[in-house]
Amino acid sequence: MGSVVVLAERHVDAPADTIFALLQPGAGAGWLFDVTCDRLAPGAVISLQLPLSGLNEDGVTILGRIAHLRAPWRLDIVHDLPWRGRLRIRLDDAPSDEGGPGTRLRLLADLDDEGIAWLLRHRGVRVTEPLDPAERPVGLLLSKSGPGAVFAGACEQLAAMAVAEINADGGIRGQRLRLLVGDDATDPATGALEARRLVAAGCRTILAATTSASFARIADELQAAGVLLVHTLMNEGGLGSELRMQLGERPHLQLAAATGPLMDQVGGRRWFLAGNDYVWPRVVHDAAKRVLARGGATVAGEAFAPLGTRDFTPLIERIVATQADLVLSSFVGADLVAFERQCHAMGVREHCGSLALALDEPTRERIGDAAAEGLWGVSGYFEQLDDEHNAAFLARYRGTFGGLATPVSSISEGTYEALHLYAAAARDAGEDEPRVLARTLRSCRSTFARGTVAIEGPETVVQDLFVAQAVPGGFAVDRVG
Amino acid sequence: MAEDEVFDALADPVRREILAVLAEQDELSAGDLAQRIERVGRTTVSSHLRILRTAGLITEDRRGRHRFYAIDTEGAARDVIRLLQRLLEGSADAARAAVEEARRDDDGATADRAGGQAM
Numbered sequence: 276m277g278s279v280v281v282l283a284e285r286h287v288d289a290p291a292d293t294i295f296a297l298l299q300p301g302a303g304a305g306w307l308f309d310v311t312c313d314r315l316a317p318g319a320v321i322s323l324q325l326p327l328s329g330l331n332e333d334g335v336t337i338l339g340r341i342a343h344l345r346a347p348w349r350l351d352i353v354h355d356l357p358w359r360g361r362l363r364i365r366l367d368d369a370p371s372d373e374g375g376p377g378t379r380l381r382l383l384a385d386l387d388d389e390g391i392a393w394l395l396r397h398r399g400v401r402v403t404e405p406l407d408p409a410e411r412p413v414g415l416l417l418s419k420s421g422p423g424a425v426f427a428g429a430c431e432q433l434a435a436m437a438v439a440e441i442n443a444d445g446g447i448r449g450q451r452l453r454l455l456v457g458d459d460a461t462d463p464a465t466g467a468l469e470a471r472r473l474v475a476a477g478c479r480t481i482l483a484a485t486t487s488a489s490f491a492r493i494a495d496e497l498q499a500a501g502v503l504l505v506h507t508l509m510n511e512g513g514l515g516s517e518l519r520m521q522l523g524e525r526p527h528l529q530l531a532a533a534t535g536p537l538m539d540q541v542g543g544r545r546w547f548l549a550g551n552d553y554v555w556p557r558v559v560h561d562a563a564k565r566v567l568a569r570g571g572a573t574v575a576g577e578a579f580a581p582l583g584t585r586d587f588t589p590l591i592e593r594i595v596a597t598q599a600d601l602v603l604s605s606f607v608g609a610d611l612v613a614f615e616r617q618c619h620a621m622g623v624r625e626h627c628g629s630l631a632l633a634l635d636e637p638t639r640e641r642i643g644d645a646a647a648e649g650l651w652g653v654s655g656y657f658e659q660l661d662d663e664h665n666a667a668f669l670a671r672y673r674g675t676f677g678g679l680a681t682p683v684s685s686i687s688e689g690t691y692e693a694l695h696l697y698a699a700a701a702r703d704a705g706e707d708e709p710r711v712l713a714r715t716l717r718s719c720r721s722t723f724a725r726g727t728v729a730i731e732g733p734e735t736v737v738q739d740l741f742v743a744q745a746v747p748g749g750f751a752v753d754r755v756g
Numbered sequence: 757m758a759e760d761e762v763f764d765a766l767a768d769p770v771r772r773e774i775l776a777v778l779a780e781q782d783e784l785s786a787g788d789l790a791q792r793i794e795r796v797g798r799t800t801v802s803s804h805l806r807i808l809r810t811a812g813l814i815t816e817d818r819r820g821r822h823r824f825y826a827i828d829t830e831g832a833a834r835d836v837i838r839l840l841q842r843l844l845e846g847s848a849d850a851a852r853a854a855v856e857e858a859r860r861d862d863d864g865a866t867a868d869r870a871g872g873q874a875m
Contacts, residue, residue, distance in 0.1 A: 399775035
């Protein structure tokens with residue numbers, strides 16, 4: 276894989292096991308890009324901090340997974356975010372000039388043209404993608420970087436799988452579908468810039484698997500562009516119109532499905548509401564206050580933290596001080612990971628049940644088996660769904676992307692669905708006009724890995740919801756109808 | 757070009773803003789750019805443009821009495837690969853430094869133990 280290999284090599288006057296032992300910050304000096312990893316083992320998730328200056332931030336987080344490990348000689352990390360690539364670390368015996376123990380240390384990074392394009396855009400360089408006239412472009416906006424990258428896992432792969440299936444099925448009225456991907460960097464202003472780039476590249480429909488903060492900004496800035504914008508992941512709704520659609524789970528339905536069973540299990544009814552400070556968590560909390568009041572529960576406290584917060588200690592101390600029985604966590608991505616890890620470390624799990632509406636498998640595995648155990652999530656899809664459609668879907672995904680590919684979530688499965696629904700609507704509509712396509716899409720219905728999905732208007736999707744509790748290695752899932 | 761210059765060039769918020777504005781256009785004249793960058797004056801924008809040009813991030817094209825600026829895409833791809841290589845070299849250098857530091861810590865701990873025994 277990869278069209279470019281970048282190599283660095285150094286001789287180190289120490290045996291390989293000494294160097295390897297110093298790789299992680301906890302165990303040594305953390306010489307490998309401040310690597311964090313709960314366990315060094317094949318298949319385990321791993322993250323690296325690259326000091327790469329960009330237009331919006333000063334560091335880039337690589338979200339990867341250990342592909343090969345033969346300590347202390349070999350460590351291979353594969354990653355999809357922010358770009359697809361591989362980092363190989365090799366140590367070989369190479370005695371020093373004086374005959375003492377020594378090691379040849381090599382680091383190799385593989386990346387492809389798309390990786391280089393991402394790095395260029397990250398630095399503010401304009402990169403355009405040439406389009407074949409026989410291709411019909413469709414845009415996909417993701418959070419390939421920033422705190423949201425944690426929930427973007429598998430989205431691009433499943434989008435590519437959907438596009439390959441659509442094209443194998445004849446494309447759209449003679450045209451091959453071409454996926455153009457933008458990265459909002461979990462930042463609304465960047466999202467708007469990237470959306471403009473996709474429009475300039477010819478996209479007349481853009482699917483957005485971004486935060487509501489980005490979606491709202493893009494919806495506003497693209498008013499005059501005449502393109503169809505579809506929000507594909509869980510959101511609060513409210514922006515649906517002729518050219519704006521919001522699919523995905525709604526907070527009040529998720530809360531109605533999950534809060535009751537959780538209170539029954541915990542045996543308490545006092546909640547603390549904590550989340551990121553933007554529109555979706557605020558709407559989640561407003562909905563929670565109504566749903567909880569109806570269920571005879573009370574709210575002991577509420578707190579918000581800006582997206583990108585890494586130290587939740589003061590906030591968690593407030594939760595502990597209220598002696599709440601339950602925590603509703605409406606953090607997202609890397610913030611949800613940091614919050615739940617710190618809650619676990621501070622002993623919150625011993626006293627409180629926790630429900631996180633944005634909890635999915637890519638997020639759960641970065642929280643880690645120990646810190647995530649017992650957390651509740653609720654959404655329209657979990658990879659563990661015991662269903663023949665899901666089994667066939669996962670077999671295709673794993674068959675295409677291998678056993679090390681990121682687990683599938685409601686967000687990534689929803690991206691796959693959105694592309695198929697778009698293609699079905701585009702075929703039915705019989706023309707390219709986004710308004711005509713949107714009209715068709717507003718009444719689409721199909722069966723996917725999550726079950727039957729029926730779109731009813733610009734912002735209503737009828738689907739089953741599932742409540743799940745994190746267990747080591749995944750989720751135990753219940754259907755709630 | 758030296759990567760230090762690229763890092764320095766990107767470290768400044770005004771220069772990042774100039775790059776962001778240029779990223780949306782094929783090219784802009786010095787005058788148009790100065791109008792778009794509101795937080796500093798025209799002379800300051802000119803000096804920022806000189807730094808970005810020296811770092812190889814933008815190109816300058818003189819036509820008549822005007823100068824036009826654009827993002828340097830070709831140089832930039834080369835530069836991104838060199839930048840990655842430098843990051844990898846930095847990590848390998850950090851491994852060397854970590855080994856030396858651990859060795860110093862060990863020597864210190866041994867000396868402490870020796871001192872404790874002498875007392």
